[in-house]
Structures are given as C-alpha cells and as structure tokens.
Amino acid sequence: MKAEIKLALTMGLLGGVVVFLFGGWSVTVLGILIGVFMGLSIGGRVNKKDGPRKLALQSLSTAGIAAVVFIAVSLFQNYVVAPAGGQFPSELYIVIPANLIGGLGMILFTALTAALHGLPDRQERLGKLILMVVLVIAFPFIDRITGLHWSGQIIFALIFVILGLGLNIVVGFAGLLDFGYAAFFAIGAYTTGILSSPQHHIFMNFWLVIWIALGMAALWGLILGTPTLRLRGDYLAIVTLGCGEMMPIIFRNLTNVTIKEPLTCWIIPGIMRLFNSSAATKCITIIDNLDLTAGEKGINPIGRPYLPFIGEFQSNNPIPWYFLIILLILLSVFLIRRLRDGRLGRAWMACREDQDAAVQMGIDPVHTKLTAFALGAAFSGFAGAFYAAYIRGIFPSVFEFSTSIIVLCIVVLGGMGNINGVILGGIIIMGADRLFLPALKDLLKGLMDHTILPALASNHTLQAVVAQNANPILYRYLLFGLTLVIMMALRPEGIIPSAQIRAELHADEETSAVEKAVKN
C-alpha cells in the first residue's frame, strides 16, 4: 500500500511538472500518458493469478491519488502560477473538460494497462502492443485537437532518435567511439538538398532521394572509415572529431568551386618559362565558379515528399511528417534488430568485447568495423534527408560538434547497445531540450517580470543579476555535460542497459566480488 501511494504521488507530481510548464490542454495528454506508465509500473509487481478484473480494481486507488495530485497541480498552475506570470488563466470551457478528461483518462488507462498484466503472456504482449500503437497513432490527432503544438518538436526529437539508432550501431554494438557523427547527418541532408532544390535545378522525387541520401551517407562512412581502421579507442575518436569538424567547413565554403587542370594551367607553362619558351598551352578549366552548397546562405527551398490522396507534405500540417518519421523509425528498428541478431551483429559485439580474441575466432576486424561505420552512417542519411525536406532548408552551422555530442548523449543516457534505450534517451534529451527548457524559460520569465523583479526594484544590481541568470536556456550545455559525467560515474550502462555492456562496464566490480568470495 505504501509503495503504491509513493508511486501515485511520484507519477502525479511528474505529470504535474509538465502541466506546470504548459498548462491548458497538456493536462489531458499527460493524464493519459502517465496513466499508461503507472499501469506498466504497477504491473511489475502484481500477482498474475489475480486476473485482469481484480488488478484493474486494485490499481484504481493508486490512480485516484495520482489523479488528484495531478489535477491539484494543474489547477494551481492555472489559477496561481499563470496569473503570477502575467498570463490569463485558461477559460472555463477549456479547464473543465481538460482536467476532467485528463483525470479520468489517467484512472482509466492505469486500470486498462494494469488489467493487461492479468492476461496470459501472449495476450498481455499483444495488448500492450495494441495500446502502444493506438497511443502513437492517436498522439498527433490529440495534439491537433487540443492545440498543444507538440508535434513539431516531437518530430524533431524523432529525427534525433534515428540518429541515435545509427550511432548506436557504431558506439553501442561495435564499440567504436565516434565524435563526428553529425558529418553523416550533413551528408544525408546535403545530398537531399542538392538533388531536390533550385540550387542546381535538379528536382528529384523525395522517395528516390531518401535512398540516395542513405547510400551517400553509407559511402562516406566507408570512405572516412577506411583510413581510421587501424586506430583504436581514443585516437579513432579524435579522428572522427576532426572529420566531423571538417565537414561543416567544407559545406560552408564550397560556394565558388573552380577546378583547373594543373598540368596545362601552370606546371607546363612554368617549365616553359624556365626555358624561356613562349609557347603557351591552353588552360583546361574543369569546373568554373560553381556554387555547390550555397554556403552559409543555405540551400532553400528543398523539395518535399508527395503522396497520392495526401498531396505534397506541408510544413503547417505535421501529421503526415509524423507518420513518415514513425515509419522510418520502425524500418530502422526492424533493420537494426535483424543486423544485431545476425552474424554481423555478433561479430560487432565480439570485436567490441575483445578484438584479439575475435580475430582468433576467424572474424575479419576490417570488414566488421567498416560495415559498422557504413551502416551506422546510412541511418543518419535517413535522418538527414527527412530533416532537409522537413525544414525545407539546410545550413552548415546545424551540423557542428554540439550536434554530434547531443546524439552521443542520447545513446549514452538511454543505454549503449540497447535499441529501446536509445529511443527513450532520444525522447528524454530532445524533449528536455526542445520542449521543457523553452517552456521553463517562458514560465520563469513571466514570473520574473511580473512578480519577482518588481519586488527587487529597490536593488538594481541584484535585479539585473537575477534577471540575467534566471534563464534555464543558459544552463543547457551544463545539463548535457552533467548527463554525460553523471551517467559515466554512476550508471555507465544507461537507463535501459544491454546486458552485455553492463557486464563489461562493471567488470572490475564483478572480479572484486569473485575475489572476495574466494577469500572468504
């Protein structure tokens, strides 16, 4: 009972935090989501024999407490926090249905999910799957009806999930640390940009370009991977960092490409001049002043996917984009699972664990590492193509070092080598970065301007200091850094670890445990 109350309070407050930032209809969405999570966590410790009905009833009390906490926070937000931040509270015709559906939705979905645990194993799994599918499909429609506009940010987060899945092959499966992953993202995006924009008057179909982007990214994975193969560990990391830094410089500066054949243009004339000969050769110019990437100006506008019935995807309608990216993720997950469980995947992991031993077992390390690099890069081609078409323009500054590190953060936080972990990591990191921090900033700014700063009016210095520092966006890098350092120190295997990585990372503890056992 105590544990249940604790769970209810945590979940209620957790949802409350989000609602606290967004207000309005977010109550409804969060209520349902929290309900599902709560049902799942209750399911972890129930007695299966109780049957679905009893489990559902049992969960109701927990759900009820959570719902009350949750709604209390929501109302507090609406009637105390929002006015203090200088905003009008939501109107009644929103408040009542939003909270009602949110609260009841939470209770209902908790009960529903909890009940699933009472079913036989196969049905339980099927039930959970259906629930997930329904939620994923329903999300953008709920988002649209409630006017929350989270879809755009979620789509962005999902782009990074694909990037995370790709990097996970390199870092998680093959154990090769890559600090320049954004380079492949850039290649995917620029391939799309160059092949379907007015920049070179090439307008290829998106459904074709996305595969070309994938192929180009994989090809560049091979090209950049080949010379780095004999390096191990940190030297490899630095080389990838170097390549990753070079890529935006190249894309930024390929704005006036002129290639002149050197022999005819200056080597032979130079030699001629040495011999005082006046015979001139004709200088062959291969490319003259080509603006390949448009530099910092960016390529714009880029072509977009087109489907019968739906028409061309528009930026103001996120729903087709959302389903496209979900499809891409499903495809990626499917492919990556097949790869992981196949011969190649086992070879990657063998090389990661102990390369020398793997070589002794007949694994070709060159082939293994190259495929990891190429396939890892290939998925970022997907992400790049989607990004270019979705944003409609690409600019070199997007693909710099911090992007590579954010993707690495996603993989490390979620759990290296674990696909579900990477998806969760991507949603947490990008959600925090794109949704939470800006919302928190707005909330704090409102509170500052209307409540706190006027109170400090007598002390101008203090007022300025407070105003400058109360901006959560200012601490963004700190959060990423802390994520990496704390995860490495406390839980290097990530939130959802893969069993092998965990064993590897805690190797010395286990040995010491064995030693202790032997001593005893």
Add this chain to the structure above:
Amino acid sequence: MKSFFRRFMRPIIAILVIYLVFLLGPIAGLDFPIIVGRIQESPKMLVQFLIIGLANGAIVAIIALGYTMVYGIIELINFAHGDVYMIGVFTALSTLSVTGALTTNNPVHLVLGIVAALVVAMIVCASLNVAIERLAYRRLRNAPRLAALISAIGMSFIVENIGLIWAAQSWLVPSFGTTGGGAQKSFPDLLSKIMISLNLDPNLLASTGLGLRFTIKDLLVIVLASILMIGLRFFIQNTRLGKAMRATAQNRDAAKMMGINIDRVISITFLIGGGLAGAAGLMAGLYNNTAWWFMGFRVGIQAFTAAVLGGIGNITGAMLGGFLIGLLAAFSDGYMDARWTNLWVFAVLVLILIFRPTGLLGEQVGEKA
C-alpha cells in the same frame, strides 16, 4: 609482373596523390602559383607572418603542454583543458576589472594588476583542473577508455557553460549593455597602454624603418611561453616529483610499488597543466584582446593537434607542434584563404593520427588501445 607492380606501386600512388592535391587543393586555397606569386610580391610579409604565427603558436603551445602532460600520465585526452584556458581568460579579465587596472593609466598599477591577474588565473585554473580530475576522471581510471573519454567531453561542456554564465555577469566582466553571456567581451590592450604611458612605441621594430611589426605583445607571449616550457622540462627531468611523474607515466603499478603516491602525482600533473592554462589565458587575453565563452573549444582542438603533431607525451614536441600549428594558421590566413584555415588544421590532425600517430618527436610506443 607482380614484382613490377610492387616496385612501381608506391611512386605511382604518390604521383597520383600529388596530382590530386594540385587539382583539388586550389578549392581550399592551396594554389601554388598564387602562393608563390604572393611571396615574390612581398618577401617582407613572410617575416611578418612568421612573427604572427610564432606568437599565436606560443599560446597554442602552452595549452598543448597541458594536454600532453595529462595524456603522458593517464593516457586520457582531457577535453576540458581548452575550456579551462577559457576560464583563465575570464579570471584574468575579472581580476583586472576588480583591481581597477582596466581604467588606470598608471604603468605601475597596470603591471601590478597584470601580475595579480596572472597569479589569480593560474591558481583558479589549477584548482579547477584538479577538481575536474577528482570529480570526473578519478573513479573512471580503471573503467574502459571510452567511459573516461565521454566523461571528459561532458566536463568540457560543463566548463564551457560555466564560462557562458560567467560572461553574463556584468558585475564581473565589464560591459555596458546587457548582451548576455553569448557575446564576445573586450579584453583591453593593456600592454600597449603601458608602453604608451611610458612614451614608448608598442611596436619594437618601429624605429628600424623596415615596416615590420613586432610588438611588446608578441615579445612577451613568445618569451613567456619559452620560459614556461624550459621550466617545465627542467622540473620533469630534474626534480623528485618530476621523476615520480615519469615513473607513473611509464608504469603505474610499478610506480605504486616503489612507494609513489599515484593519486598525488596525478593531481599535481593536473595542477601544473591547469596553472599553465591559466597563464595561457592571461597571455591570450592580452594578445588577442577578446574573452569569449566558446574560445576554448577551437584553441583546445588546435592545441591537441599540436600535442599530437609533436608526439603526445613529449614536452618539447608539444612546444614544437604549437609553433608549427601557429605558423600553419598564419600562413594559410596570409597566403591561402582565411575561410579554409581550420580545415587545414584539422587535416593535419587527421593525417598525423592516421599515418604517424607517434608524431614528430614521439618514440615508438606499444599499441595503446
């Protein structure tokens, strides 16, 4: 037939590579006829670029010392080191601001302010570097190398963010608007101010009539860097502590058995590296006159490249690498195309790591995985 290939393969590939460099190099500014033409046009400028390259290289070299020492001992790339240097710039700026040296014209006050800034910057950076080691690296010493490296990147982000917040504090960093922490902050040109207040020309070569510039700033930066390098070399070669450091670098377990306190030696390494970064911070501030939260990342990578170029773990090598990188950058800015300079620096990094990971002066060491 096969022996024919074996014999001519290498020269053919070499010619092909050279041809490709001639063909594609001009895109990134490596256009030999233009470079030669510019040098012929004004050979005097070559000397000028040499001076600029050496002075910039000196700052890179001092930071590179910090990378190379840490790598030599615990084989970890301390990514945060470049950012510690950035904190050094801000510490120096804030110290100068607090001591009133930014607004005075009295040369004695100015010199005292600069000395104070040097001491404070070195102390702050040294402590910061030791703290970083304690918090982020110590417990990972026996973990897989990837874990420590990821932790180092994380630490770098944290220190960068500290710099960003620092820069936003208008009571610490002189500013008259509210540009926030993101903007570059001015670091006044105090050395020239000292010279002017003593009625001297800041350009030491002004009286020679050669039209070259070699200012008091260039002199100070190059001299200070050389002194620090020689001092560090002496310390490592000739003192007890230096010997302990070398022993730890060679074999940590053996050193432990010899009664060396490993933790202490590593802490002292970070302490010295941080102190050097602090000194570099003041020098860079005085030389380039800018404090910016992001300045550590770029220079950090350049310094790391310098350390690798010279042979990582090798003090003299780091110094040499620093000067070479400075010269490369100045040469690229002056004769090639300023937009592509960083590409060349990174290209050196990548090519050295791939083809000669031991660097110019490094000895052949066993495979370090």
Add this chain to the structure above:
Amino acid sequence: MSKRLFVTFSVLVIASMLLAACGGAGTTAKTLKIVSSLPMTGANLVISQAIVNAEILRLEQAGGKACGGKYNVVYEAWDDASAALGKWDPAVETENANKAAADPTIIAYLGTYNSGAAKLSIPILNQAGPLVMISPANTYPGLTHAAAGLTDPDEPDKYYPSGIRNYARVAATDDYQGSVDANLMVSLGIKTVYIVDDNELYGKGVADSVHQNATKVGITVIAQEGYDTKAADYKALMTKISTSNAGGPPDAIFIGAVVDNNVAQVLKDKVAIMGDNETVKFIGPDAIYTGALIEGAGADVAEGVYASAPGLAFKDLGEVGKKFLADYTARFGGATKEPYAVLGFDTMGAALKAIEDVCAAGGDPTNRQAVRDAVFAIKDYDGALGKWSFDANGDITLLWYVVGKVTGGQFVEFGSFLP
C-alpha cells in the same frame, strides 16, 4: 477497501473540478495575437530587445485593445535562436512559423531579424491564410524584389507558393544600402576599399551590393573576401590586407557581417595592424550599428567606426518619432541608441493600423487574408519614421538611411542619407 477508496477519490476528483469551475471568470472580448520572432541570444540580443521593447510600447499605447475595445490584442516575443547555434536556428524558426500558422488567433507575425530565417518562414506562412509577416530588419532584396547581380533568378517568387504576397518590411533593402555606403565613402574621400564578409545571406548580400555600387561611383574595390567567423584572431588576414593596395593599406575596409560573427575581433586586429579608424576607415552595415560592437571591441578601438542603418537619424525624426524616443526612455528607464527600435515601433504600428483598417471597413480582423490586404494597402502611414507607405512588393517607400560614427564609446549620428 479498494472500492471504497475509489469512490472517495472519484468524489474528490469531481469536487476539485467543481472548485475549478467556481474559480474562473470568463472574458468577453475576443483575443487577437501578434507574435514576433527574433534572435534573443548572443550579441544580437541588444538589437532584438530594443525592437521588442518598441513593439511592447506601441501596443501599450494602443491600450492592448483594437477596434474600440472589441478585441484584446496580445503580443508575444518569440526567440528564433537556439543556444546550440548561438544565433538563429533554422529548426527553431521553422517551428515558430509552424506554431504561428497553426494558432488561428495569431493575425500578424513580426519578424524576422535574419534574412535567411525569413526565407524559411515566408513560404510556411504564405500557405497559412496567408498570415502576414512584417519584418523590422530584413534587408536582403531577394525576399521582395529582384535586384540585378544580387538576387537569384527565381527570387522572390519561389518564396510565395500561393502566389499572394504576404511579406512586407519597414527596412529599406541592401541594394539601396550599398548605394548609401558607396556615397558615404565618396564623401569621406575614400579611393580604395577592401571588402570582407561573413558569407551569410545578409552579410555577403550587403557586401556584394557595396561592391557593385562602389565600382559604379569610381572607388577601386581591391578584393572581396570571406572570413572564418570563429577564428581566434585575424592578424594574418589583416597583415595581408595591409599590403594589398600596392604595398600599402587600403583607404577603408568594409565589413558585411552581423555583429555576432566576430566583427569585434576583426575590428580589433584591423586596428592593431593598420592603426586607428581615421587612418584606415572601418565601415559596416546596419547589423554592426549596435552597442554590442563597441562592447566587444572596446570603446577606444571602436572609435571612428562608421555604420549605416535603415531609418532616420534620431535628430531628424519627425514629431511621432521624437515622442516615441521620449516614451521609450520613460517606459524602459533608459534611452535607446539602436536605430532598429524606431523600425520595431513602426512594425507594430503597421500591424495595429491594419487591424483598425479592417474593422473600419466592416471586416473581420480575425481573418488573416483581410489583415494581409490591409497591411499591403497601408498608404501615407504617419509612423515614427515619418510618412511612409508599402509598395506592391511589400517594400517601404521611405529610403532614408542613418549613418553613425562611434565617438566616445557610442554611435553618434553622422547624418541621414538617401541612396
């Protein structure tokens, strides 16, 4: 147990609902929303904040209401920069535009600051109503009209997929600014100029325009070159420039860049190598006409820098403009030095006038198309800039530029110029 608990909690939930029902009181007036999308991070913050303040001030002067109190007008200042890039972020700008497109209460989008950002948001908003955009600061000509040698052949039509123009701006464009800067150089007696730019849409665009116009008035352009915006120093580049004019320095250096692209460092190294800004003049466009430049470079180094910006010198402003400056000082506790503040004031002014015009004609101001039409129909508006109109392309008809010179640590107006 659980059943009873369930009932208790259900009652509690419903009770709290009822409580909520008693707590609120509805408002009767409908809400119209106006948003701005400007970079509120980094060195650009100074300019953006001045624009936002001016817009807030204009709305407050209207009492936050329109059409005789029938509508509440709410203003939100959105940020299109991200900390990751330290400047405007394509993803954030796109998201802002999408968010605005999806919110039916938004009837005007005031922005952007960076012309590159406008390229992304114009097409999105063009297909959302179209929702009218009024920019206080974009100066790249191709967004509204073609200019020979400066814009792409398919501009500006590619930004308007629906065929209806929805973008207007109160800032005069770079093709005029280049001419102003060339005239300025002539009046300063400059014979040779070296142009550097940051390679961005705006920076390179204005540099190209100056290049074109300077050649036209007989000034020798030695070279135009892009610089690396993140380098630690530019001493080598400046050394190169210092001998580029037949072994000596040029008369002037023109920089086409926004201030957060390291302009302060370029200026510092220029002064270190080639001496103060009287010996070799340093001239820039509107994006360096800001206190952030002086803060980054230091007052003594920046002394003597010239910059031009669309609008009038404060001393040449008319009655409305003078009153605005006084009101700004009173409202925000300090005078503004940013020329863009005036443009910001008129941006909001144009939006509010359009709403009033729609109401006066008996239309519905929640209809985006009606508001767009009203904006493009603005003629002889009595704004802070003076009397101005929008032409059919959405360009302002007023082509005044103010030129400032840094004197004693701040930009002091040098005069107002026409192209």
